[in-house]
Each structure stands twice: as C-alpha cells, then as structure tokens.
Amino acid sequence: MSEQRLAVRKTYKLYIGGAFPRSESGRSYVVVSSDGSFLANAAQGSRKDVRDAVVAARKAQLGWAGATAYNRGQVLYRVAEMLDGRRAQFVEEVAASEGVAHKQAMAIVDAAVDRWVWYAGWSDKVAQVVGSSNSVAGPFFNFSVPEPTGVVGILAPQASSLLGLVSVLAPVLVTGNAVVLLASEKRPLPAITLAEVLATSDVPGGAVNLLTGRVAELAPVLAAHRDVDALDLAGAPASMLVELEQAAVTNVKRVLRPDSVEPDWSAPPTPRRMLAFLETKTVWHPVGV
Amino acid sequence: MTWDYAPAPESRAIVDIHSSYGLFIDGAFVDPTDGNAYKTENPATEEVLADVAAAGLHDVDLAVEAAGRAQKNVWGPMPGAERAKYLYRIARIIQERSRELAVLESLDNGKPIRESRDVDVPLAAAHFFYYAGWADKLGYAGFGPDPRPIGVAGQVIPWNFPLMMAAWKLAPALAAGNTCVLKPATTTPLSALLLAEIIQQADLPPGVVNVLTGAGSVAGAALVAHPGVDKVAFTGSTEIGKDLQRALAGTGKHLTLELGGKAANIVFEDAPVDQAVEGIVNGIFFNQGEVCCAGSRLLVQESVADLVVDKLKRRLATLRVGDPLDKNTDLGAINNAAQLEKIRSLADQGEAEGAVRWSPSCELPAHGYWFPPTVFTGVSQAHRIAQEEIFGPVLSVLTFRTPEEAVAKANNTVYGLSAGVWTEKGSRILWMAGQLRAGVVWANSFNRFDPASPFGGYGESGFGREGGRQGLAAYLDV
Numbered sequence: 146m147s148e149q150r151l152a153v154r155k156t157y158k159l160y161i162g163g164a165f166p167r168s169e170s171g172r173s174y175v176v177v178s179s180d181g182s183f184l185a186n187a188a189q190g191s192r193k194d195v196r197d198a199v200v201a202a203r204k205a206q207l208g209w210a211g212a213t214a215y216n217r218g219q220v221l222y223r224v225a226e227m228l229d230g231r232r233a234q235f236v237e238e239v240a241a242s243e244g245v246a247h248k249q250a251m252a253i254v255d256a257a258v259d260r261w262v263w264y265a266g267w268s269d270k271v272a273q274v275v276g277s278s279n280s281v282a283g284p285f286f287n288f289s290v291p292e293p294t295g296v297v298g299i300l301a302p303q304a305s306s307l308l309g310l311v312s313v314l315a316p317v318l319v320t321g322n323a324v325v326l327l328a329s330e331k332r333p334l335p336a337i338t339l340a341e342v343l344a345t346s347d348v349p350g351g352a353v354n355l356l357t358g359r360v361a362e363l364a365p366v367l368a369a370h371r372d373v374d375a376l377d378l379a380g381a382p383a384s385m386l387v388e389l390e391q392a393a394v395t396n397v398k399r400v401l402r403p404d405s406v407e408p409d410w411s412a413p414p415t416p417r418r419m420l421a422f423l424e425t426k427t428v429w430h431p432v433g434v
Numbered sequence: 435m436t437w438d439y440a441p442a443p444e445s446r447a448i449v450d451i452h453s454s455y456g457l458f459i460d461g462a463f464v465d466p467t468d469g470n471a472y473k474t475e476n477p478a479t480e481e482v483l484a485d486v487a488a489a490g491l492h493d494v495d496l497a498v499e500a501a502g503r504a505q506k507n508v509w510g511p512m513p514g515a516e517r518a519k520y521l522y523r524i525a526r527i528i529q530e531r532s533r534e535l536a537v538l539e540s541l542d543n544g545k546p547i548r549e550s551r552d553v554d555v556p557l558a559a560a561h562f563f564y565y566a567g568w569a570d571k572l573g574y575a576g577f578g579p580d581p582r583p584i585g586v587a588g589q590v591i592p593w594n595f596p597l598m599m600a601a602w603k604l605a606p607a608l609a610a611g612n613t614c615v616l617k618p619a620t621t622t623p624l625s626a627l628l629l630a631e632i633i634q635q636a637d638l639p640p641g642v643v644n645v646l647t648g649a650g651s652v653a654g655a656a657l658v659a660h661p662g663v664d665k666v667a668f669t670g671s672t673e674i675g676k677d678l679q680r681a682l683a684g685t686g687k688h689l690t691l692e693l694g695g696k697a698a699n700i701v702f703e704d705a706p707v708d709q710a711v712e713g714i715v716n717g718i719f720f721n722q723g724e725v726c727c728a729g730s731r732l733l734v735q736e737s738v739a740d741l742v743v744d745k746l747k748r749r750l751a752t753l754r755v756g757d758p759l760d761k762n763t764d765l766g767a768i769n770n771a772a773q774l775e776k777i778r779s780l781a782d783q784g785e786a787e788g789a790v791r792w793s794p795s796c797e798l799p800a801h802g803y804w805f806p807p808t809v810f811t812g813v814s815q816a817h818r819i820a821q822e823e824i825f826g827p828v829l830s831v832l833t834f835r836t837p838e839e840a841v842a843k844a845n846n847t848v849y850g851l852s853a854g855v856w857t858e859k860g861s862r863i864l865w866m867a868g869q870l871r872a873g874v875v876w877a878n879s880f881n882r883f884d885p886a887s888p889f890g891g892y893g894e895s896g897f898g899r900e901g902g903r904q905g906l907a908a909y910l911d912v
Contacts, residue, residue: 277902280886386683397895424873427874427875428874431879
C-alpha cells in the first residue's frame with residue numbers, strides 16, 4: 146500500500162467538571178485557520194452549558210482552595226510539565242490558529258510553559274506579599290490574609306489563543322479560585338487541548354471549566370450568573386463592555402476590565418491579575434493571659 | 435429596688451452651630467448656585483439644628499473642577515512629606531476640637547455621646563494620623579517604587595458614622611495624592627462641615643477637599659457620574675451600591691464599595707458566657723444597630739441557648755435608652771424617620787412570620803425617633819429578619835449544634851462583611867475564621883476598628899478595603 150495514511154482527527158469538546166462532554170445543545174461551529182482552511186468543528190456551548198460549568202466550579206472551589214498552597218503550586222508546575230510534553234501539538238495549533246510562523250509558535254508555547262512555572266511559584270508566596278499583621282491600638286493579634294474570591298468567569302483573549310489564555314487562567318487558578326472560561330471564539334482549539342493537559346495534571350475536576358462557543362451568546366449569561374463571584378473581561382469585545390459590566394451588578398461581582406487593545410502577552414507578568422481575584426480577610430484575635 | 439440615674443448631660447454649649455451652612459468649594463464656604471437649602475434636625479428631639487445648602491449640578495461642576503485643578507497643580511506634585519504634615523495637622527486639630535465634634539455628632543446623628551466621644555472622634559483622628567505617615571512612604575507599600583494617585587475622588591458616605599466615614603474616605607485618598615469631593619449623608623451634614631472648617635484651620639490648599647451637602651439623588655448622583663471624577667468610593671446600602679456600580683459600567687472609573695451586612699455572631703458552648711453577652715450587646719446595640727457590620731444574627735450553640743438568651747435579656751433590661759447627650763445613655767435615637775419606619779416594618783414582619791419578639795420595658799421619649807432594643811427568638815433562616823439588613827437595634831437569635839452547622843448558617847447570606855466567634859478554643863477560632871465568608875472576623879470581641887486594620891466585605895457587602903496598607907490600593911492607580 147503506497148497511499149498516505151488517513152489522519153485520525155480529534156474531536157474538540159467542552160471541558161466541564163473534569164469531563165469532556167459535547168454541548169448539551171448538540172451544536173457545533175466551524176473553526177478555520179488563519180488562511181481560511183477547515184480545522185475542526187468545535188462544540189458550540191449553550192447557556193445551559195455555562196450554568197452546568199458554574200455548578201461544577203462551585204462544587205470544586207472549596208476543595209481546591211482548601212488544598213495546601215504547596216500542593217496547588219505543584220499542580221500548576223505539573224501543568225507546565227504536561228504542556229511542555231505536548232509542545233509539538235500546541236505549536237501546530239497555535240501556528241494554524243494565529244497564522245504565525247513555526248518558530249514564533251514555538252516561542253509562544255515556550256512562554257506559555259514558563260508562565261505556568263512563574264505562577265506556580267506564587268501559590269505559597271502571595272499571602273506573604275499581600276497579607277499583613279496589623280499594629281492595632283489594643284490587645285489583639287490582628288492579621289489580614291488574602292483568600293480566593295470564589296468562582297471566577299473569564300473571557301479569554303480573542304487573539305492570543307494560548308499565551309493569552311494561560312496568562313489570564315493561571316493567576317486566577319493559583320490562589321484557589323475555580324474558573325469558568327470562555328475560549329477565544331475564532332481560535333478555540335489550543336484552549337481545548339489545554340483542557341486535556343489540565344485533565345492530566347492533577348487539577349481537580351471542576352476547578353477549571355472551559356467552554357467554546359459564541360461570546361455574544363454566552364458572555365452575558367456568565368456575567369449575570371449569581372453564583373459567579375468575579376469576572377475577567379480580558380477577551381470581551383468593546384461593544385459589549387457596558388452590557389457585561391451592568392450584568393455583573395446582580396451580585397456585586399468584582400470585574401477586571403480589559404485593556405483598550407489586547408496587550409502583548411509576551412511581556413513579563415505582574416501580580417496584578419492574581420490580586421484582582423483575592424479578598425482580604427482580617428481577623429482580630431484577643432491577646433491575654 | 436430601682437436603679438435611677440441622675441441625668442448627666444454633656445453641655446451642648448461647647449459647639450457653635452451656625453444658623454445656615456454653605457457648600458465648601460475651593461477652600462471657601464459658598465452659597466449654592468441655585469440657592470436651595472434644607473433643614474437638618476436633631477433626631478432625638480425633631481428640633482431643627484441648621485439650614486444646610488443643597489448642592490445642584492452646577493455646584494458639583496465647580497467642586498469637581500476645583501478638585502481637578504488642585505490635584506494637578508498643587509496636591510499631586512507636592513512632596514509626600516509635605517502632604518503628610520497637612521494630614522498630621524488635621525489629626526491634631528480633630529483631637530484638639532474633639533469634644534466639639536463629639537457633641538455635634540451626637541446632636542445631628544442621635545448617637546450616645548459616650549460613643550461619639552470614645553469611638554467616632556478618636557478613630558477619625560487616628561485615621562488621619564495613620565494615613566499621614568503613608569504619604570511619604572508610598573514607594574514601600576508594595577505597589578511599585580512610585581505608585582501614582584488616581585486623580586479626583588468622589589466620595590459618598592452614610593449617616594451612621596458621619597465624621598468617621600469622612601475620615602476613612604479622605605485620609606487614604608489625600609495621603610496617596612488624590613483630591614476629594616465629599617458628599618455627606620443628607621441627614622448628617624454638620625460634622626463634615628465642621629471638618630471642613632478644621633481643614634481651613636489646617637491651611638490645606640484650596641480645592642484639595644470639597645464638601646457638597648444635599649440629596650444623594652441630586653448631588654450624589656451627579657458627583658459619581660461627573661466625567662472629572664476618576665475614582666468613586668461609596669459606603670451605604672447594597673441597593674444604592676448596585677445602582678452606582680451599574681451607573682459606572684463601561685466608564686473605566688475606579689470604584690470601591692462598602693455596603694450592607696447581616697453578620698453572624700457565633701457563640702459556642704465553651705465561650706465565657708458573661709463576656710459573650712457583653713459582646714452580643716455591643717455587636718447589635720452599638721450605635722443603635724445602625725452599623726453595616728452589626729452582629730444582627732446571634733448563632734448560639736443549642737446546649738447554652740437558653741442560658742445565653744436569659745442572661746442577654748437580663749442585661750438588656752439595664753440598658754438606658756434616651757438623651758444622646760447624657761453620658762449614661764447606652765442607646766440613642768434612630769437617625770431619621772424613614773429608617774425608623776424601615777426598622778418597624780421589618781420587626782413587624784418578624785412577628786408576622788412567627789418569630790417571638792421581646793423588648794425590655796423601657797420608656798421612650800415622646801419626641802424624636804426611637805426604637806427599643808429588640809430580640810427575636812425562634813427565628814428560622816428563611817425569615818426576612820434573618821436575611822435582610824435591618825440597620826437597627828434588632829437581634830435575631832438562631833441556634834446550631836455543630837461547628838459545621840454554624841458555618842453553613844453564618845455563610846447563608848448574600849452579604850459577607852463581618853462575623854464574631856466566641857469560644858475559649860484558639861484552634862477553633864482560627865478554623866472558624868478560615869471558613870467564614872466575611873471580610874472581618876472578631877474573636878471573643880465585636881465591632882473593633884482601627885486605622886491599621888483593613889475593613890471591607892465579601893460578596894454583596896462590596897469590594898475594596900479601608901484601613902491599613904491594603905486601604906491605599908483604593909486610591910492608587912494600580
């Protein structure tokens with residue numbers, strides 16, 4: 146037989162509660178490469194999928210936050226290891242999605258791996274940097290510690306399909322939040338492949354939930370959901386900002402607004418994106434004999 | 435045997451209340467452009483205290499423009515060490531004029547002089563003193579080597595701690611290099627206006643602090659919506675806070691919110707009961723319960739519930755309700771008629787829903803706005819008095835059996851401002867503190883405040899912190 150072997154294509158699905166379901170709506174949409182050629186049929190998530198993802202996230206959040214910081218750091222480091230091990234696949238998907246040359250795609254994947262490593266190290270340091278013991282005028286040991294906000298909805302950047310995605314996901318996850326993330330609408334494939342990495346990296350099922358689909362349809366549901374505590378609008382189109390911020394008012398969500406243009410994600414990160422999804426808890430403990 | 439106390443009133447002669455007050459804009463007291471005014475009254479007597487200017491849209495423009503100029507030309511460029519000295523001056527003058535401020539606060543707000551004298555005014559001074567020291571140390575605060583101010587802050591504050599809230603808003607904003615337009619609550623403008631006089635006495639440059647009295651729906655709404663305002667800070671109800679967050683959607687303005695609460699005060703069976711009873715009383719009856727972090731839900735372990743409630747009732751029978759200026763008074767007047775009506779209505783709801791209502795026998799003054807200390811037993815989690823913020827001297831008592839049940843009940847609320855835990859077991863205190871979804875947890879204490887201690891909520895109690903290093907973040911462009 147001299148014919149070329151037929152490729153085994155991958156089915157791209159959602160990632161909810163640690164499982165890979167199709168959209169409950171049965172819908173899919175065509176994803177094309179930067180030159181317009183067919184790449185895949187991605188699952189077109191529905192409102193119900195968003196709600197299911199929020200339920201899964203809420204269920205997982207306390208357990209993930211309750212893991213020791215050392216443990217969470219190791220899990221994020223494990224994500225870096227797994228991502229690195231599948232670099233060939235990510236390079237191919239990033240190149241096809243973003244239309245960048247092979248060499249640049251390699252640099253993007255390298256940076257994405259390094260970003261997980263950078264954030265992994267923060268798990269047991271962020272409280273030392275932003276927490277405090279407070280000198281109050283009375284017989285109390287008074288201290289403040291950062292705690293995860295809870296369930297965070299993220300609209301991933303639209304252009305940077307892997308590095309942008311990792312740059313918004315890792316800082317929210319490392320501190321103990323659970324995530325419902327809506328992938329780049331036109332470039333969703335690296336996100337789904339990243340979900341496969343997460344599923345094999347000891348990230349508890351439900352701690353990260355990843356949806357693909359239409360931003361205009363799903364983002365308002367995520368923004369208004371009463372069991373979502375905070376919102377990262379990194380990938381929100383400017384035309385939807387007012388609507389999404391208004392929807393977030395239902396339960397006084399914390400909202401991280403996007404930059405006016407999508408930033409260069411290869412720039413060195415700062416703690417800012419972690420701090421946006423932390424609450425400060427202050428405890429007054431009496432001192433006496 | 436009866437225990438009558440001779441009246442021990444603080445003299446109101448120490449404070450000189452003007453017959454009318456203007457707006458404080460660009461360093462001077464000025465008449466409002468359209469000449470509107472309203473009357474502020476003493477809630478303990480319904481006597482009118484003064485005519486107060488009602489700012490209109492043009493006044494908001496003038497104040498925001500003055501603040502913008504002062505920020506750009508004077509206060510922003512000024513070395514932090516110089517800003518610090520101004521703030522220390524303000525702290526010192528507040529201390530020097532503390533009795534005056536305390537009497538005025540009790541007259542305009544209705545709170546007992548014991549509290550305005552021992553809590554509100556000292557904490558206001560302490561707040562300025564604390565943040566003064568940050569003004570020239572911002573590069574060491576953890577926000578980078580040279581953190582920048584945001585610009586002009588529009589600050590809207592409530593009537594429950596009028597002077598203290600003004601201090602909580604102004605001190606960190608000014609330390610960070612912002613200028614301010616402060617909108618005091620409609621019913622309690624006088625201490626903020628006296629603070630404006632203090633600011634004049636401190637020679638603070640014109641426009642750095644501006645005070646606009648008037649209606650929230652006019653001056654407050656126009657202030658937060660003003661394009662010259664870069665940062666909005668609000669303390670008040672969750673309902674208004676949501677309106678504000680909605681109004682600011684898409685504007686890019688910085689926002690911090692300190693909103694309502696429905697705090698659980700949790701008493702375990704091993705708690706020192708007498709101490710806990712004092713803490714319960716302080717938790718819900720401090721400032722007539724008009725406190726966003728009030729311990730309005732008592733969660734008491736079933737095994738000691740009867741004992742705690744009996745002792746609590748005996749203690750409440752000794753509380754003295756009446757003249758806020760009397761140094762023996764424990765509970766003063768409710769701040770305004772609308773609030774009294776809200777408390778009455780929710781308390782009536784509590785009865786209608788089947789909870790058992792109890793108040794000590796106490797004689798309430800014939801004039802003014804009064805509500806007796808009230809305890810509801812037999813309260814279930816579904817009752818409105820267990821869910822909604824009453825903002826008055828009304829305590830709902832619920833019981834629990836296990837620590838896990840206490841946590842579940844305490845967290846069963848959309849709010850998350852504060853909580854109290856009473857137990858002799860240190861490890862349990864820290865375990866509970868970790869489980870409670872609240873921004874402040876008091877162990878074997880309640881309603882403690884300090885400028886070095888960050889304060890603020892989880893969930894629908896708002897976001898952002900006031901106090902401490904963390905409180906600077908609200909006023910720096912980070």
